[in-house]
């Protein structure tokens with residue numbers, strides 16, 4: 001059993017169920033957090049609207065609003081932040097806003113870039129001809145030495161972020177893919193992407209594209225269909241960067257490094273530019289800062305006073321580690337602000353809920369973005385999500401000084417980053433990365449509980465079900481299974497997801513909720 005603390009000074013709303021309306025099935029009002037924190041939260045709410053208004057004034061945006069069905073989801077951005085900040089005060093509230101507001105800014109920039117270059121709306125041909133379409137499920141490491149070429153991750157605004165805002169954002173595209181004859185038992189994430197392509201709802205821009213495999217069946221299914229459309233219909237040459245399956249093995253590293261070299265050569269040929277080593281090593285320094293900072297946040301989370309947790313911890317890491325991969329100088333100052341707040345919260349012993357009962361590692365591939373599950377776990381049951389599988393990526397630094405040896409090492413480092421893309425680094429690569437390392441993290445972070453997201457369409461993950469069960473029992477770890485089907489809410493609704501967790505807490509742990517008013521929320525069946 002984890003240590004229990006009591007925090008009697010929580011300001012503002014104490015029973016969070018008061019925020020919801022059974023009749024409306026959405027929140028009826030914003031949370032009262034005491035004067036200071038409510039004013040801060042309101043200021044950030046205004047800031048979010050300013051990002052969105054600025055985005056609407058960009059080239060091609062209005063035309064894009066009428067052309068693309070996924071665009072309307074972005075009206076719900078402020079509501080997403082309300083979900084991610086439920087019950088938060090003081091430093092955790094500020095950490096969440098600092099990280100998430102920058103993620104919103106980054107996605108808004110991505111929408112602007114897509115609309116500007118899109119042949120159908122902005123149609124800025126010169127701009128489009130200077131862009132590479134990069135796979136969302138890829139480290140953009142192979143772009144670290146191309147400062148003048150723009151990487152566009154068009155799946156981020158169309159599929160991934162849209163689904164953070166509206167849990168039904170992908171269902172139309174899943175139906176389209178299946179009407180086209182694609183199997184319905186693959187992962188809805190790559191299937192939704194291929195549905196968007198079949199429905200011709202992706203922005204079309206770029207001189208060339210780089211696709212990266214996720215080494216799972218859904219990704220292989222999707223990439224082939226999307227690549228055909230890119231090459232044959234839009235005339236966009238597409239390079240296939242193929243990460244090895246057993247990415248921890250020594251004997252695959254040379255192959256992976258050569259593949260990175262080939263991707264770089266492809267881009268050099270397409271744009272007639274040379275790889276810039278000076279810029280690469282500047283980016284490498286930022287990748288290393290990202291790694292060091294993430295390790296520090298995890299270290300604080302392994303103490304009794306975790307500060308930076310939940311879906312936003314994961315989303316910020318995804319954006320910074322994977323999408324940015326050291327290429328943007330905008331991230332380090334945000335990291336510095338978060339560092340300061342994390343240390344301040346730790347020193348002040350700031351807590352997110354009145355009591356912490358269990359210390360939990362969240363494992364498996366998560367739908368936690370379109371459901372406020374992790375923040376709900378803290379507020380409803382006093383279970384603190386210390387970290388999640390997608391945030392457990394590289395922990396070693398890459399070569400950052402420009403020397404002849406390091407230029408050769410750099411290909412191996414980029415390959416290592418690519419192999420350790422979030423999700424694939426654990427769902428593929430064998431039982432050691434998926435099962436064994438989980439117990440190591442439980443020990444390091446003093447966790448007594450694991451919440452296993454059982455993503456029913458991710459076969460590599462589900463295949464280990466019995467081994468997780470057996471080994472958790474041997475180690476005395478409380479293992480909670482929570483099934484879901486990622487971005488298809490028709491299979492498991494939000495209350496069906498929360499209900500599995502609550503059933504475990506009541507029947508196995510024999511505990512009552514900290515805040516019973518939110519055990520069941522009236523948010524099933526609505527988009528938000």
Ligand code: SF4
Pocket residue numbers: 187188189190214216217218219365423424427455457458459461
């Ligand atoms: S969740 Fe699993 S099946 Fe889906 S894309 Fe990731 S690795 Fe593939």
